[in-house]
Amino acid sequence: MGPPKIAAFDGVVRVLFFSGWKELSVVLGCFLGLMVLLFLIGKVPVSYNVRNLMIRWKTTVMTGLAFTLVVALMTVMLAFVNGMYKLTEKSGQPGNVIVLSEGATDESFSVLTFVDSADIEREPGVLKNDAGAALCSKEVFVIVNQEVPVPQGEKPRRRFVQVRGVEEPDMAATVHGLKLKAGGQWFSEAGIEELEPEAAKSATNVAIQAVLGHGLAAELGNDRPENRPLATGDTFSLGARTWKVVGILDSTGSTFDSEVWAKRARVGEDFGKANVFSSYLLRTSGPQAAETLAEQLKGYKKAPLNPQPETKYFQLQAETGKQFLVAIIIVAVVMAVGGVFGVMNTMYAAISQRTKDIGVLRILGYARWQILVSFLLESLVLALLGGLLGCAIGMLADGLSARSVVSSGPGGGKSVVLQMVVSREILMSGLLLSLGMGAIGGFLPAVSAMRLRALESLR
Amino acid sequence: MLSLLDTFAKYGLIISKNVRRNLLRTMLTSLGTMVLVLVITLIWSVLHFLDQAMADRSSNFKAIITERWQIPSRMPLAYANTLREAAATGPDDVRPKDWCTWQFYGASIDPQKRDRDFSIIFFCMQPEKILTMTDELEDLRGARRDEVQRVVDKMQSQRNGVMIGVSVLKRLKKNVGDRMQLTSFSHKGIDLEVEIVGSPPPGTRHDTSCFMNADYFNAAFDDYKVRNKNQPHPMADKTLGLVWLRVDTKDEFQKMAAQIMNSPLYANPAVKCEAASSAVSTFLESLKDIFWAMRWLLAPAVLVTLSLVIANAISISVRERRMEIAVLKVLGFRPGHVLGLILGEAVLIGAASGLASAAAAYILVNKVFDGINFPIAFFSKFFIPIDAIGWGLAIGTLTALAGAVIPAWSARSVKVADVFSKVA
Numbered sequence A: 001m002g003p004p005k006i007a008a009f010d011g012v013v014r015v016l017f018f019s020g021w022k023e024l025s026v027v028l029g030c031f032l033g034l035m036v037l038l039f040l041i042g043k044v045p046v047s048y049n050v051r052n053l054m055i056r057w058k059t060t061v062m063t064g065l066a067f068t069l070v071v072a073l074m075t076v077m078l079a080f081v082n083g084m085y086k087l088t089e090k091s092g093q094p095g096n097v098i099v100l101s102e103g104a105t106d107e108s109f110s111v112l113t114f115v116d117s118a119d120i121e122r123e124p125g126v127l128k129n130d131a132g133a134a135l136c137s138k139e140v141f142v143i144v145n146q147e148v149p150v151p152q153g154e155k156p157r158r159r160f161v162q163v164r165g166v167e168e169p170d171m172a173a174t175v176h177g178l179k180l181k182a183g184g185q186w187f188s189e190a191g192i193e194e195l196e197p198e199a200a201k202s203a204t205n206v207a208i209q210a211v212l213g214h215g216l217a218a219e220l221g222n223d224r225p226e227n228r229p230l231a232t233g234d235t236f237s238l239g240a241r242t243w244k245v246v247g248i249l250d251s252t253g254s255t256f257d258s259e260v261w262a263k264r265a266r267v268g269e270d271f272g273k274a275n276v277f278s279s280y281l282l283r284t285s286g287p288q289a290a291e292t293l294a295e296q297l298k299g300y301k302k303a304p305l306n307p308q309p310e311t312k313y314f315q316l317q318a319e320t321g322k323q324f325l326v327a328i329i330i331v332a333v334v335m336a337v338g339g340v341f342g343v344m345n346t347m348y349a350a351i352s353q354r355t356k357d358i359g360v361l362r363i364l365g366y367a368r369w370q371i372l373v374s375f376l377l378e379s380l381v382l383a384l385l386g387g388l389l390g391c392a393i394g395m396l397a398d399g400l401s402a403r404s405v406v407s408s409g410p411g412g413g414k415s416v417v418l419q420m421v422v423s424r425e426i427l428m429s430g431l432l433l434s435l436g437m438g439a440i441g442g443f444l445p446a447v448s449a450m451r452l453r454a455l456e457s458l459r
Numbered sequence B: 001m002l003s004l005l006d007t008f009a010k011y012g013l014i015i016s017k018n019v020r021r022n023l024l025r026t027m028l029t030s031l032g033t034m035v036l037v038l039v040i041t042l043i044w045s046v047l048h049f050l051d052q053a054m055a056d057r058s059s060n061f062k063a064i065i066t067e068r069w070q071i072p073s074r075m076p077l078a079y080a081n082t083l084r085e086a087a088a089t090g091p092d093d094v095r096p097k098d099w100c101t102w103q104f105y106g107a108s109i110d111p112q113k114r115d116r117d118f119s120i121i122f123f124c125m126q127p128e129k130i131l132t133m134t135d136e137l138e139d140l141r142g143a144r145r146d147e148v149q150r151v152v153d154k155m156q157s158q159r160n161g162v163m164i165g166v167s168v169l170k171r172l173k174k175n176v177g178d179r180m181q182l183t184s185f186s187h188k189g190i191d192l193e194v195e196i197v198g199s200p201p202p203g204t205r206h207d208t209s210c211f212m213n214a215d216y217f218n219a220a221f222d223d224y225k226v227r228n229k230n231q232p233h234p235m236a237d238k239t240l241g242l243v244w245l246r247v248d249t250k251d252e253f254q255k256m257a258a259q260i261m262n263s264p265l266y267a268n269p270a271v272k273c274e275a276a277s278s279a280v281s282t283f284l285e286s287l288k289d290i291f292w293a294m295r296w297l298l299a300p301a302v303l304v305t306l307s308l309v310i311a312n313a314i315s316i317s318v319r320e321r322r323m324e325i326a327v328l329k330v331l332g333f334r335p336g337h338v339l340g341l342i343l344g345e346a347v348l349i350g351a352a353s354g355l356a357s358a359a360a361a362y363i364l365v366n367k368v369f370d371g372i373n374f375p376i377a378f379f380s381k382f383f384i385p386i387d388a389i390g391w392g393l394a395i396g397t398l399t400a401l402a403g404a405v406i407p408a409w410s411a412r413s414v415k416v417a418d419v420f421s422k423v424a
Helices: A006-017 A021-041 A046-055 A057-091 A115-121 A169-176 A214-221 A264-270 A287-298 A310-317 A319-353 A355-363 A368-395 A424-450 A454-458 B002-021 B023-054 B079-083 B127-133 B142-157 B166-172 B214-227 B250-261 B276-320 B322-330 B335-368 B387-412 B416-423
Strands: A096-101 A136-148 A157-166 A192-194 A206-213 A235-238 A241-249 A259-263 A279-283 A305-309 A401-406 A414-419 B059-067 B098-108 B119-125 B161-164 B179-184 B192-198 B210-213 B242-249 B271-275 B372-376 B379-382
Touching: A021 A368, A021 A424, A046 A057, A046 A368, A057 A310, A057 A319, A057 A368, A057 A401, A057 A414, A057 A424, A057 B276, A096 A287, A096 A310, A115 A136, A115 A279, A136 A169, A136 A235, A136 A264, A157 A169, A157 A264, A157 A414, A157 B276, A169 A259, A169 A279, A206 A214, A206 A264, A214 A241, A214 A401, A214 A414, A241 A259, A259 A264, A287 A305, A287 A310, A305 A310, A310 A319, A319 A355, A319 A368, A319 A401, A319 A424, A319 B023, A319 B276, A319 B372, A355 A368, A355 A454, A368 A424, A401 B276, A414 B276, B002 B023, B002 B335, B023 B276, B023 B335, B023 B372, B023 B379, B023 B387, B059 B250, B059 B276, B079 B242, B098 B127, B098 B214, B119 B127, B119 B214, B127 B142, B127 B210, B142 B161, B142 B192, B142 B210, B161 B166, B192 B214, B210 B214, B242 B250, B250 B271, B271 B276, B276 B322, B276 B335, B276 B387, B322 B335, B322 B416, B335 B387
Parallel strands: A157 A259, A206 A241, B119 B210, B161 B192
Antiparallel strands: A096 A279, A096 A305, A136 A157, A136 A279, A192 A206, A206 A259, A235 A241, A401 A414, B059 B242, B059 B271, B098 B119, B098 B179, B098 B242, B161 B210, B179 B192, B372 B379
């Protein structure tokens, strides 16, 4: 059980989650086409198989349910991983370049000096806004350990909250391609405001103004008795300070959905990063320009940097997803193997009960291969029905929220709220798995049925 | 007593003959059971380990002191001087029984390549604490402990000696005795030359752990200062990751935690003191939904599938043997006896397959594959606990019982007259 070979899994990822629906359609089409072909060339009436399935309805239901459970589970598990991929895929802007310090694979480990920011935003290729300012967001990123309120006597609980300090919120929103939900506003130049004394949750009555990701607002809302997402005007505790929500980010489906945004100076000061940045995010004209700028910045002489297109940075953050995918594939395959044994059992039993039927069919002139087709079809029909039901149950997971971590490897990572996505590729994979189980589980029994001698089977 | 044993033997013989009657069916049911028990064993092994790591202990408490508000924790090394005494000042204050510090050092063995195949992360700590304060290693006994002690002694006498887990050595294509030039990515400019003097005992979670003498790591910062015109390294006052303290009881832990949290010595950055189990729980908080799904969705679904596989096989078997069951009844077997026979068959197949599967998983995963690689939070590898052999037996037995109840009940209810009237 060594580490997965990433290149091979990249192929699986591509087929399952991204551009693979055509390939899957071809394979599934071939499978279904083969079934139709078997129907057409099979001389044994299908009604014979259907009636048999109905007569042994308890066995049919139990075998079908095994297919259903395996496929439903695989669909739900893949929907979760798909949610992680979609999240990281949506988080990066194709024309952006993220600059970290050399060696840092995650913003939380990156330390950049103030001095370099002016040089970097003047690099050729960085776009400018109408006012002539470079489209560059200078940010500080920290992961804060937040105490979660628990009833008295319960074990203390904490969660990690990502806090992004941005220098200019409008610029940051433009470069990240995000906007606020209606009713909100960005934090002020000072980034703080005075609270009514009763609203203050810390020693001072000065709160840091914060904009929350939509998902995090919901999660923090779970801490409150009224159990509703935090909204503009609400306050919460983080670190040693009280924070006031001034806006909610319209960020559903990206990692920013799980972040707190505030004024950089306030975040840096409170979390020991007063004189540093964690990252610069630069906007270029497109993906090609972003690649060029990233290469260009690798040659930056004054400080060692780790520049990369933002999309690539988030692709690397999907590493955890790959890890889960490996585990899911192993579990699904092992479960499917278990299911195959169950199907074989059913089909062998069906054949042993119908030995005389097979003898009669042979005497009536049906060829051996027609007997094989008949039993194989029976198994495939069972698999198709069970698989379809499994897909239908799995589809219920679509849109459900779940918490997870995205990271590029051990040590870093972002705690995120994601939405599970059941894609057509996943449904096709589920059906293929089910039909594969049916074909493998049905083939050997069908061959044994085919090999029965007519006279012997009638004795 | 003898007659009871005789009855058991008689029934056992009938059950075993019945199981052998259709070897193909028995084998398929057994194989199905084995693979599904394997899935459950793997899932429960991961969950069991994490549950243990998150469970509060009633004695021999280990506490972790880290930066209070943010991760990664980066405290000044000077904090260690007082934290190892739990900030105790008065005679009534709690002092820990043992302590150690952890500093983290990440580097690559190739200055041009930074990917996983060339990277290594060290716990920089006091070598003598490896055997007293490190989970799992502190429990070693006999020759395995002596071997680690030998490596520890070498790390003390040769400061650049490092201990590297066998999985990491394999990944880096290095052996004990090799020297390595490390280029740091966690502490730019702190590049070290080390010699591999040994490995933690193979077959533990520490197959992926690497230990370095903290003195050697800290001396590198002094060298840096000398080389850079008395300019300290930018991270020089942020190298302390965490401090481990050990106390005997929960009361002592609580008093010590208050002592540290209320101490004026740790203002900027503030620190927090928490039980090791709480720290692990915090790291796993974001993955709770996944663990919930593994525990309450995946595992039960596999159990149901397993029951279905067994139920199917038993119900087929019962349907085929209605005549035989009727004959048994004519011969004087009561419905309860028939029920027992059918349940016995299912239990025999389930229990034997479950036991075999869990035992095979234990041997294969732990001895052949050196654990399951599934990095979560602090943990990179999982092993199958010896308890799993009991789980396998229990899962096989109980799911077989659950799956066989309905078919066995239908066998119990076979009416002799009905069966023979159909034959007639």
